[in-house]
Amino acid sequence: MAGSKEIRNKIRSVQSTRKITKAMEMVAASKMKKAQDRMRASRPYIEHLFDIAMHLAQANTEYRHPFLVPREAVRRVGAILVTTDKGLCGGMNTNILRLVLQRHKDWRAKGVDVDYVAIGNKGLGFLNRMGANVVASVVQMGDRPHVERLVGPVKTLLDKYVAGEVDEIVVFYTTFINTMKQEARSGRIAPVPRQFIRPSGEVVKADAKAGGWDYIYEPSAPELLDGVMRRYVETIVYQMLAENMASEQSARMVAMKAASDNAGKIISELQLIYNKTRQAAITKELAEIVGGAAAV
Amino acid sequence: MAAPTIRVDVVSAEEQIYSGEAEFVVLPGIAGELGIYPRHTPLLTAIRPGAVRMRIPGQAEEEFVFVQGGYLEVQPHKVTVLADTAIRAKDLDEAAALDAKRAAEEARANKTTREEIATAEAELSAALAQLEAIRKLRNRA
Numbered sequence: 001m002a003g004s005k006e007i008r009n010k011i012r013s014v015q016s017t018r019k020i021t022k023a024m025e026m027v028a029a030s031k032m033k034k035a036q037d038r039m040r041a042s043r044p045y046i047e048h049l050f051d052i053a054m055h056l057a058q059a060n061t062e063y064r065h066p067f068l069v070p071r072e073a074v075r076r077v078g079a080i081l082v083t084t085d086k087g088l089c090g091g092m093n094t095n096i097l098r099l100v101l102q103r104h105k106d107w108r109a110k111g112v113d114v115d116y117v118a119i120g121n122k123g124l125g126f127l128n129r130m131g132a133n134v135v136a137s138v139v140q141m142g143d144r145p146h147v148e149r150l151v152g153p154v155k156t157l158l159d160k161y162v163a164g165e166v167d168e169i170v171v172f173y174t175t176f177i178n179t180m181k182q183e184a185r186s187g188r189i190a191p192v193p194r195q196f197i198r199p200s201g202e203v204v205k206a207d208a209k210a211g212g213w214d215y216i217y218e219p220s221a222p223e224l225l226d227g228v229m230r231r232y233v234e235t236i237v238y239q240m241l242a243e244n245m246a247s248e249q250s251a252r253m254v255a256m257k258a259a260s261d262n263a264g265k266i267i268s269e270l271q272l273i274y275n276k277t278r279q280a281a282i283t284k285e286l287a288e289i290v291g292g293a294a295a296v
Numbered sequence: 297m298a299a300p301t302i303r304v305d306v307v308s309a310e311e312q313i314y315s316g317e318a319e320f321v322v323l324p325g326i327a328g329e330l331g332i333y334p335r336h337t338p339l340l341t342a343i344r345p346g347a348v349r350m351r352i353p354g355q356a357e358e359e360f361v362f363v364q365g366g367y368l369e370v371q372p373h374k375v376t377v378l379a380d381t382a383i384r385a386k387d388l389d390e391a392a393a394l395d396a397k398r399a400a401e402e403a404r405a406n407k408t409t410r411e412e413i414a415t416a417e418a419e420l421s422a423a424l425a426q427l428e429a430i431r432k433l434r435n436r437a
Contacts, residue, residue, distance in 0.1 A: 044312040048305060048376050052340070052369045218327045218341035227342060228367055231378070235309065 004281065007274040011267055018263035024088065025256035031143055032179070032249035038144075039176055039239075039246040043199070046239045050196045050204075053232050056225065057192040059214065063221040067229045070191045071167040076113045078135075078157040078166040079103075082173040082240050083123035084248040085140055090255035092174055092247060093122045096184040100172050103186060104132070115166060117157050119150065119241065135160075145241035147234055154237055161190055173240040174247040175199045180254060182247035189236055199243070301353055302334040306361050306377040313382040314361050318350040321375055323368055324425070332370055339370040345425035348377060360384070362429045364422050383426075393430060397423035 057068045081100055083093050100123075107114055118124035118137040127134050136153035160166040169190040175183050177199055187197065195205045217224050301317040321332045324346025330339075343366055350359040363379040370376075400420035407413050 041311045042309050044305075045307045045309050045378065048307050049378055052367075052376065052378070055369070055371075056340075215338045215340040218325060218339070224340060224342060224367075228340070231367065238309075 004274060004277050007270055007277065011270045011274065014263050014266050014270065018260050018267070021256045021259040021263060025253055025260055028249045028253035028256060032246070032253055035143070035242070035246040035249045036176065036179075039242040042235070042239055042242060046235050047196075047198075047204075049228075049232055049235055052228065053192045054194060054196070056215075056228070057194065063225060065222075065225040065229050066162045067190045067192055067232075068225075074112060074167040076115065076166050077107060078115045078117070078160060078169045080117045080119065080154065080157065080169070080171045080237070080240075081123040081127065082171070082244045083118075083120035083126075084244065085121040086248075087122065088255060089248050089252040092182055092184075092251040093126075096172055096174055097123070097126050099184045099186060100126075101130070103170075103172075104130070115157065115160065117153050119153070119237075120244070141241070143245065145238055145245060147238050150237050150241065151234065154233065158190075158233060171236070171240060174244050176243045176246040176250065179250045182251055189233065192232075299353065300334040302332065302336070303374045304350055304377075305375070306348060306363070306379060306382055308363075308366075308379040308382040310381065313379065313384060314350075314359065316350075317353060318359070318375075319353050320351040322347075322349040323375075323377065324348070324363070325368065330368075332375055335372045336370050336375075338372070339368075341368050342366070343368050343377070343379075345422040347425070347429035348382075360429065362426055393423055393426040397427060 053067075056065075059068075079100070081096070083096060087093070104114060114132065115135045116127050116132050118127055118134055118139075120141070121139045124134065124137045124139060136156045138149055138153050141149065157166065157169060161169055168188060170186055170188050172184070172186045175185045177183055185197070187193070195203055197203055299319045301319055302321065304314065304316060304318045304321055305312070306314040319334070323330045323332065324344050326342040326344050329346075330341070343363060345364050346362070348361040348363055350361075352359050361377075361379075362383045363377060364381040366377065366379040368375070368377050397420065400416055400423050404413060404416040404420060407416050
């Protein structure tokens with residue numbers, strides 16, 4: 001049986017670990033509230049924007065924005081991967097990276113090349129280890145999503161799309177469902193899809209209308225569509241990041257709570273073992289003294 | 297029979313500002329004020345800073361929302377305003393708007409490069425539109 005001193009050291013070390021996980025849990029809990037509010041606040045906006053984008057995809061206009069025209073063959077895909085910068089947030093990053101790996105294999109099997117834009121440290125590290133082609137990346141974004149920092153890297157991919165080097169743009173991100181549940185999702189953003197999936201999993205289809213939508217454009221179609229499409233991409237990226245951050249804080253809080261609980265359990269188990277060894281030592285000493293006295 | 301209504305949604309990136317039925321909507325389009333009745337032909341346009349007014353069925357007072365610019369989609373039964381920022385009429389603050397206007401005017405006077413002037417002018421027009429909206433609101437009251 002281990003000596004009582006070792007057990008005491010072990011207890012102390014687990015106690016300090018618990019202090020750390022407890023602190024991280026509380027920090028995550030306080031950040032979580034804000035991150036969730038931010039993410040919820042912008043959801044209606046993106047839904048309406050998606051609605052309009054889907055209508056535009058069906059509209060008959062003299063001017064066809066590249067985002068609205070599906071390509072015949074997909075030879076190269078651009079993928080935007082959103083992950084967290086830091087770890088210790090449960091299985092969240094593992095889930096999203098597993099999804100990426102699976103889709104990557106599917107693409108490769110079909111002979112499709114993939115260009116990645118990595119947002120977040122974890123994804124960037126993973127893609128580099130995988131040997132994937134990363135064309136741009138943003139890391140260390142802090143606690144608030146900043147669109148300005150994302151626009152540059154995302155634009156490199158959009159430019160490739162407009163130039164015809166990339167035929168499809170896909171995003172990978174973690175959707176916030178509730179504090180206990182986050183889900184890895186992937187979805188196409190360009191060409192504009194015909195349906196979009198709400199965080200609840202509900203599928204919203206574009207209202208099909210015979211003959212498509214015919215709009216009056218003011219001032220002119222090209223100017224307007226460029227503006228709306230830029231807004232569309234920026235908002236999606238912002239929302240993905242907001243969802244990712246809300247998910248990160250929630251996942252971290254839950255993971256750290258589990259860690260603190262486990263540390264507590266280990267401490268009480270170790271305490272029991274410690275008491276037992278101490279008792280055993282005392283009993284042994286007593287027996288020795290009694291034995292020694294009897295021998296005299 | 298009640299007058300036909302059209303669904304109006306005003307959303308900004310920060311929140312859902314207004315959602316409900318209206319008999320008639322007035323919006324600040326980029327090319328001029330737009331009055332939308334139900335069954336309007338589909339329309340997509342940019343909007344400039346100004347007030348969105350809605351006539352709500354069964355309500356004497358018009359509903360007011362101030363928008364800072366953005367996009368507008370009209371469908372026969374639905375109007376969607378994607379506002380850059382939107383403020384409900386009751387949250388409008390005249391003093392704050394006046395301050396913003398003064399600051400913007402000063403900024404315009406001090407700025408030299410074209411870009412800075414353009415930014416300052418955009419701020420000024422937003423402040424002016426806000427004041428305009430407040431005045432309209434006051435005249436009615």
